[in-house]
Amino acid sequence: MAHIVILGAGTGGMPCAYEMRDALGNDHRITVVNAKDYFQFVPSNPWIGVGWRKRSEITFPLRPYLERRNINLVADTVTRIIPEENRLELENSDPIAFDYLVIATGPKLAFEEVEGSGPHGGYTHSVCTVDHAELAFADYQKLAEEPGPVIIGAMAGASCFGPAYEYAAIVDTDLRRRKVRDRVPMTMVTSEPYIGHLGLGGVGDSKGMMESELRTRHIKWICNAKVSKVEAGKMFVAEHNDKGEVIKEHELPFKFSMMLPSFKGVDAVAGVEGLCNPRGFVIVDAQQRSPKYPNIYALGVCIAIPPVEATPVPTGAPKTGYMIESMTTAIVHNIRDEIAGQTPHETGTWNAICLADLGDSGAAFVALPQIPPRNVTWFKKGKWVHWAKIAFEKYFMRKMKKGTSEPIYEKYVLKLLGITRLKDKQLK
Numbered sequence: 001m002a003h004i005v006i007l008g009a010g011t012g013g014m015p016c017a018y019e020m021r022d023a024l025g026n027d028h029r030i031t032v033v034n035a036k037d038y039f040q041f042v043p044s045n046p047w048i049g050v051g052w053r054k055r056s057e058i059t060f061p062l063r064p065y066l067e068r069r070n071i072n073l074v075a076d077t078v079t080r081i082i083p084e085e086n087r088l089e090l091e092n093s094d095p096i097a098f099d100y101l102v103i104a105t106g107p108k109l110a111f112e113e114v115e116g117s118g119p120h121g122g123y124t125h126s127v128c129t130v131d132h133a134e135l136a137f138a139d140y141q142k143l144a145e146e147p148g149p150v151i152i153g154a155m156a157g158a159s160c161f162g163p164a165y166e167y168a169a170i171v172d173t174d175l176r177r178r179k180v181r182d183r184v185p186m187t188m189v190t191s192e193p194y195i196g197h198l199g200l201g202g203v204g205d206s207k208g209m210m211e212s213e214l215r216t217r218h219i220k221w222i223c224n225a226k227v228s229k230v231e232a233g234k235m236f237v238a239e240h241n242d243k244g245e246v247i248k249e250h251e252l253p254f255k256f257s258m259m260l261p262s263f264k265g266v267d268a269v270a271g272v273e274g275l276c277n278p279r280g281f282v283i284v285d286a287q288q289r290s291p292k293y294p295n296i297y298a299l300g301v302c303i304a305i306p307p308v309e310a311t312p313v314p315t316g317a318p319k320t321g322y323m324i325e326s327m328t329t330a331i332v333h334n335i336r337d338e339i340a341g342q343t344p345h346e347t348g349t350w351n352a353i354c355l356a357d358l359g360d361s362g363a364a365f366v367a368l369p370q371i372p373p374r375n376v377t378w379f380k381k382g383k384w385v386h387w388a389k390i391a392f393e394k395y396f397m398r399k400m401k402k403g404t405s406e407p408i409y410e411k412y413v414l415k416l417l418g419i420t421r422l423k424d425k426q427l428k
Contacts, residue, residue, distance in 0.1 A: 001027065001028055001029060002024075002028045002029070002099040002100065002339050003028070003029040003030075003031065003097065003098050003099045003100075004020055004024075004028060004029070004030050004031070004098070004099065004100045004101075004102065004335060005030075005031045005032075005033060005088065005096060005098040005100070005101050005102070006020070006030065006031070006032045006033070006102045006104060007033050007034075007078060007088075007101065007102065007103045007104060007105055007269075008032075008033075008034060008103065008104035008105040008106060008300075008302075009032050009034035009036075009039055009062055009066075009073075009104075010039070010040070010042065010104065010106050010300070011041070011042060011043075011300075011321065011324065011396070012104040012106075012299050012300035012301075012324045012327070012328060013032060013034070013102075013104035013105075013300075014032075014039055014062075014400050015325065015328050015399075015400075015405060016102055016104060016299065016328045016331065016332065017030060017032050017066065017069070017071050018069060018071075018403050018404060018405040019328060019329065019332045019405035020102075020332050020335070021069050021070065021071060021405075022405045023332045023333065023335075023336045024335075024336060024339070026070055028339065029072070030070075030071045030072065031071070031072040031073075031074060031096065031098075032062070032066055032071055032072070032073050032074070033073075033074045033076065033078060033088065033090070033096065034062065034073070034074075034075060035075070035076070035077045035078075036062075036075065037061060037062055037063065037073070037075035038059045038060060038061050038062055039059060039060055039061075039062055039065075039400060040058060040059045040129065040130045041058040041059070041393060041396060041397055041400075042128070042129070042130075043321075043389075043392075043393065044057075044058040044393050045058075045127040045128070045129070045130060045132075045133040045163070046127050046133070046163055046166045046167040046170050046357070047170065047357075048127070048130060048133035048134060048136075048137060049125070049127045049133045049136040049137050049140060049167060049170075049171075049258065050137065050140055050170055050171060050174045051137050051140070051141070051174075052170070052174070055130055055134065058130065058393070058397070059130060060397075060400070060401060062075070063075075065400065065401055065403055068403060069403045074090065074093055074096065076090040076091055076092050076093045077090065077091040077092075077268075078090055078091075078268040079091050079268055080268055080271065081101070081268055081269065081271075081272050081275075083101075083272060083275070083292075083293040083296060085097075086098050086099065086101075086295070088101075098295075099295065100295050100296075100297065100335050100338070101295065101296045101297070102296075102297045102298070102299065102331055102335075103269055103282055103296065103297070103298040103299075103302055104298070104299050104300050104302065105265075105266045105269060105302045106266075106300060106301045106302060107263035107264060107265070107266070107301045107302060108263065108264045108265060108266045108267065108270075108280065109126065109128055109129075109261045109263065110157070110261050110262045110263060110264045111126075111261050113155070113156075113157065113261070113262055114155055114156075114227050114228070114229065114230065114259075114261070115228075115229040115230065116229050116230030116231055117155065117227070117230050117259060117261065118261065119132050119135045119136070122230060123230045123231065123232055123233070123257065124151075124230055124235075124257040124258065124259040125139060125256070125257065125258045125259075126258065126259070126260065126261060127163055127167055127258060127260075128163075128260065128261070136258055139256055140171070140256060142256075143184070143255055143256040144174075144175070144178055144180060146255070147175075147180045147183035147184045147255070148183075148184065148253075148254070148255025148256070149184070149185045149186075149187070149252070149253050149254045149255055150171065150184055150185070150186045150187070150254060150255065150256050150257065151186075151187050151188075151189055151235055151252055151254045151256075151257040151258075151259070152164055152167055152168040152171065152186065152187075152188055152189075152257065152258045152259070153168075153187075153188045153189035153190040153225070153259055153260070154189075154190045154191055154192070154259065154260040155191060155226075155227055155259055155260065155261050155262050156191045156225075156226045156227070156262060156313045156314050156315075157191070157262030157263070157314045157315070157316060158191060158199075158260045158261065158262050158263070158315065158316060159199055159262070159263055159301075159315065159316025159317055159318055159319075160199070160260065160263070160301075160316075160318045160319075161190065161192060161197070161198050161199055161260070161315075161318070162198065162318065162354055162356050163260060164188070164190065164258075164259075164260050165188075165210065165213075165356060165358070165363075166356050166357050166358065167258055168186065168188055168214075168217075168219055169213065169217060169357075169358035169359045169361070170357065170358070170359040171186070171359075172186065172217045172218075172219065172359060173358075173359025173360045174359065184255075185220075186217075186218070186219045186220070187219070187220045187221065187222065187252060188214060188219055188220070188221040188222070189221070189222050189225045189227065189235070189237055189252070189259070190221065190222070190223055190225055191224070191225060191226060191311070191313040191314065191315050192223055192224075192311070192315055193223060193224055193242070193311045193312060193313075193315075194207050194223050195207060195210045195211045195214060195221055195223060196208070196209065196210035196211065197223075197311075197315070198318065198365075199307070199308065199315050199316055199317050199318045200308055200317070200318065200352060200367055200370060201308045201309050201371075201372055203352075203365040203366075203367045203377055203378070203379045204365070204377045204378060204379035205379060206363075206365060206379045209363070209379060209381055210363070213358065213361075213363070213381070222237060222239055222250065223239075224239060224240040224241065224242075224311075224312045224313050225237050225238070225239055225240075225250075225313065226238045226240065226313045227259065230257070230259075233253055233254060233255070234251055234252065234253055234254070235250075235251075235252045235254060235257065236249070236250070236251055236252075237249070237250040237251075237252060238250075240312045240313055241312065242312055243312065244312040244313070262314075262316070263279075263301065263316065264279050264280045264281075265279060265280020265281050265282065265302060266280070266302070267280075269282060269302065272293075274292040274293075275290055275292060275293060275296070276304070277304045279304075281302060281303055281304035281305075282296075282298035282302055282303050282304060283303075283304050284297070284298050284303050284304070286347045287330065287334050287344045287345070287346065287347060288303075288327055288330050288331045288334065288347075288348055289334070289344070295338075297331045297334070297335070299324060299327035299328055299331055299348070300319055300324045300327065301319050301324075303319070303327075305317045305319065305350070308370065308371050308372070317370065317371075318352065318354075320352045320353055320354050321353065321354075321408075321409060322349070322351055322352070322353040322409035323348065323349055323350060323351060323352060323353075323370070325407055325408065325409050326348040326349040326351070327348035327349075328348075329346070329348070329407070330346040330347055330348040331346075331348075333346040334346050349369070350369050350370045350371065351366075351367065351368045351369055351370060352365070352366070352367040352368075352370040353365070353366050353367075353409055355385055355388055355389045355392055356385070356389070357385070357386050357389040357390075358381075358385075358386065359386070360383070360386065361381060361382060361383050361385070361386055362381065362382065362383065362384070362385025362386040362387075362388065362389055363379070363380070363381045363385060364378075364379070364380050364381075364385045364388070365378060365379040365380075366378040366379075392408070395408065396408060
């Protein structure tokens with residue numbers, strides 16, 4: 001009997017646990033280790049940040065749903081991974097031995113890289129976790145009562161820009177509904193070289209379409225921006241040219257700010273010699289395995305993917321839902337094959353698919369593959385994306401509670417976007 005340990009219970013770890021159980025049956029042990037005892041649907045956090053969702057609507061306790069599928073849960077923080085001994089050490093629990101380890105932790109939020117940033121001891125907010133989004137909403141309510149300047153965007157080294165665009169548009173929509181938008185100057189500050197870059201080198205006409213979106217919403221922007229520090233009510237931003245030279249220093253006043261931080265690998269993972277790159281992201285081969293520790297797999301935001309292109313201010317490449325879903329399936333099939341004495345051969349995809357809510361509208365894009373040149377480049381806007389994002393949230397939450405491993409993106413999202421005639425080889 002093999003023991004598979006999945007480190008992380010987010011939008012990658014939970015589906016991985018369910019799919020692993022379906023693939024292996026009940027002949028093998030599966031344990032999920034997660035720092036929290038609840039699941040949170042991270043894509044809905046921008047809605048939490050303006051009060052359009054409550055915590056109870058996008059979270060649920062992990063234990064009853066995992067145990068119903070004969071999956072053990074250890075709600076604790078991993079302090080050390082000892083791959084030579086196939087063992088995890090935890091903060092408050094006994095060590096856990098594993099035969100195979102799947103790392104799906106997500107990132108460490110590197111607020112410490114910019115002085116004065118972050119919701120704990122700093123002056124900016126985040127929507128990367130439900131806890132952070134709730135803190136943002138508390139201050140957002142104060143903004144609605146006493147309007148003032150707003151800054152929303154992404155720090156240098158950020159790799160997930162979609163939530164910044166979402167939150168900016170959602171805040172704009174909500175303030176208009178409250179009839180105070182005219183008293184709130186808004187600026188987007190982003191490390192992207194241009195609006196709509198998204199860490200992907202742009203997708204179709206994303207530059208023009210997203211610039212138009214911001215203009216329509218009266219949101220100014222500063223690109224190639226590197227935030228040097230944040231003080232109470234003031235952000236210091238260096239704007240760069242295409243050569244990476246500083247061309248202007250900004251001191252921007254704000255009453256409220258949400259800035260996505262750069263990502264790093266979590267400490268316990270980053271501390272394993274030979275497992276990660278210098279930023280702490282897990283190095284994997286085509287089969288999602290560590291080249292140094294072949295019984296360790298990784299998926300999602302925690303893996304090392306090179307930037308799509310060099311940019312004047314560092315930007316990372318996003319790991320979107322379809323990509324994570326395909327990585328999950330590859331890992332499950334490869335571990336199943338290894339247990340059966342076969343050579344792992346399944347590979348994931350670096351295709352990018354995203355549904356972004358814009359408050360009263362939305363934007364959807366498909367980049368197949370993620371790194372140009374591409375077989376498919378597709379970017380559309382419309383109110384239908386807003387409703388599609390809501391439907392996706394409801395379906396994903398129901399899927400996690402039901403305990404099913406049914407693929408969402410390949411079965412539903414591609415069809416929703418009208419992409420139904422792609423051959424398998426174009427999707428991989």
